[in-house]
Amino acid sequence: MRQPTLQDVADTAGVHRGTASRALNPATRHLVNADTADRVDRAARSLGYRPNPIARSLKTSRSASIGLVIPDLTNPLFPPIARGVEDVLGEVGYNAWIVNTDNDPAREAAAVESMRVRNVEGFVFATARLEHPLLAELVAAGNPVVLVNRRVTGPEIPSVTSDDATGVGLAVRHLVELGHEKIAHLAGPQDLSTGRGRLRAFRQALEDHGLPDEPARRIICPSWTEAAGAAALTQLLDSDVDFTAVLAGNDMLALGCYDVLAERGLSCPGDLSIVGFNDMPFIDKLSPPLTSVRIPHYELGAEAARLLLTEIQEPGRHPRSVLLPSPW
Known part of the structure; x- marks a missing residue:
C-alpha cells in the first residue's frame, strides 16, 4: 500500500505543498492561518500521513x-x-x-x-x-x-x-551555628568547575568565620561517586585528623559518608555531622535525612x-x- 505523501495532504486540504509543510512543522506553524493549519491537520489525519523528520532535516x-x-x-x-x-x-x-x-x-x-x-x-x-x-x-x-x-x-x-559559592557559604555557616569549628571537606574532581569552585568557596568560608584551613581536612575525590565519598571519609577516619563535621562536595559523596558511618557503627549527627550539596531527589528518605544545599535542577x-x-x-x-x- 502506498504511503501518503505531503503532496497528497496538500491536495486534500486544497493548499499549496509549501503551506502544508509549514502547517505540519511546529517551528513554522505560526506562519500559517489557524483555520488553514487545522484543515491541513485534518487532511493529514484522514490520510494517515506522518511527516518524515529525517527527510526534512536532509532537505x-x-x-x-x-x-x-x-x-x-x-x-x-x-x-x-x-x-x-x-x-x-x-x-x-x-x-x-x-x-x-x-x-x-x-x-x-x-x-x-x-x-x-x-x-x-x-x-x-x-x-x-x-x-x-x-x-x-x-x-x-x-x-x-x-x-x-x-x-x-x-x-x-x-x-x-x-551560585555554588553562596551555597557553600550557607552550608559552612549552618555547621558553625551548630557549634562546629573543625570542618572537613570532600572536594570533587579539580578538573571540573564544580569541584574546583566549591573547594575554593569552602576555604573562603572558613576564612570568613575565622576558622583554620587545615590541608589535612581537605580530601580531593577523583569522581563524584558514592564510592569516592566512602573512600575519602575512610581516609579521614583512619588518620589522626581531628574533625566533627563534613561538607561533601555533592550528595553522592555524602551518601558514601553515610555508608562508612553505618559500617563503623557511628551515627549522624551524634558522632559526625554530614552536609551534602545538590539536594538530589530522595535524600530526605535517608536516615537521618541528609541536609544538603539545594540547586534548582x-x-x-x-x-x-x-x-x-x-x-x-x-x-x-x-x-x-x-x-x-x-x-x-
Missing part, C-alpha cells in the same frame, strides 16, 4: 532536535535537568537526543559525531571539564553549544550554573534550553551566561 539542514550530553544517568541530579530541557524544547516543537557518556571522552566524542551526522541543531553539555577540547572544536565549527551545571576555562561558551535545564534556542535563532549573538541562586 533543510534543520532537524528540530538538539543533543543533550549527560555524564552519568545513574546520578539523580541529572533527570530533573533533562526534564527542564525537554519541557522547554517541547513548547517549540524541538526534541532532545539524550546520550550518557559515563565520563568517557572517547564515548562522548563518538556520540557527538553521531548526532552531528543526524543534523542536530545544537548541544547542551552537562559533561564540561575545565579543559575540554571537544567543546572548543564544536564552537569553532559554529555549532550552538550551551553548558549546564559546569563551565570551562577555554572559549567563551554560554552556561547556566548555580529543573530550572538549570529549562534555562539552558532557552539559551540554546537563542543561540540557534541568533547565531551572531554575544555569548550570555546565567547564574541561578542556590537557596539553602
Whole structure:
C-alpha cells in the first residue's frame, strides 16, 4: 500500500505543498492561518500521513532536535535537568537526543559525531571539564553549544550554573551555628568547575568565620561517586585528623559518608555531622535525612534550553551566561 505523501495532504486540504509543510512543522506553524493549519491537520489525519523528520532535516539542514550530553544517568541530579530541557524544547516543537557518556571522552566524542551526522541543531553539555577540547572544536565549527551545571576555562561558551559559592557559604555557616569549628571537606574532581569552585568557596568560608584551613581536612575525590565519598571519609577516619563535621562536595559523596558511618557503627549527627550539596531527589528518605544545599535542577535545564534556542535563532549573538541562586 502506498504511503501518503505531503503532496497528497496538500491536495486534500486544497493548499499549496509549501503551506502544508509549514502547517505540519511546529517551528513554522505560526506562519500559517489557524483555520488553514487545522484543515491541513485534518487532511493529514484522514490520510494517515506522518511527516518524515529525517527527510526534512536532509532537505533543510534543520532537524528540530538538539543533543543533550549527560555524564552519568545513574546520578539523580541529572533527570530533573533533562526534564527542564525537554519541557522547554517541547513548547517549540524541538526534541532532545539524550546520550550518557559515563565520563568517557572517547564515548562522548563518538556520540557527538553521531548526532552531528543526524543534523542536530545544537548541544547542551552537562559533561564540561575545565579543559575540554571537544567543546572548543564544536564552537569553532559554529555549532550552538550551551553548558549546564559546569563551565570551562577555554572559549567563551554560554552556561547556566548555580551560585555554588553562596551555597557553600550557607552550608559552612549552618555547621558553625551548630557549634562546629573543625570542618572537613570532600572536594570533587579539580578538573571540573564544580569541584574546583566549591573547594575554593569552602576555604573562603572558613576564612570568613575565622576558622583554620587545615590541608589535612581537605580530601580531593577523583569522581563524584558514592564510592569516592566512602573512600575519602575512610581516609579521614583512619588518620589522626581531628574533625566533627563534613561538607561533601555533592550528595553522592555524602551518601558514601553515610555508608562508612553505618559500617563503623557511628551515627549522624551524634558522632559526625554530614552536609551534602545538590539536594538530589530522595535524600530526605535517608536516615537521618541528609541536609544538603539545594540547586534548582529543573530550572538549570529549562534555562539552558532557552539559551540554546537563542543561540540557534541568533547565531551572531554575544555569548550570555546565567547564574541561578542556590537557596539553602
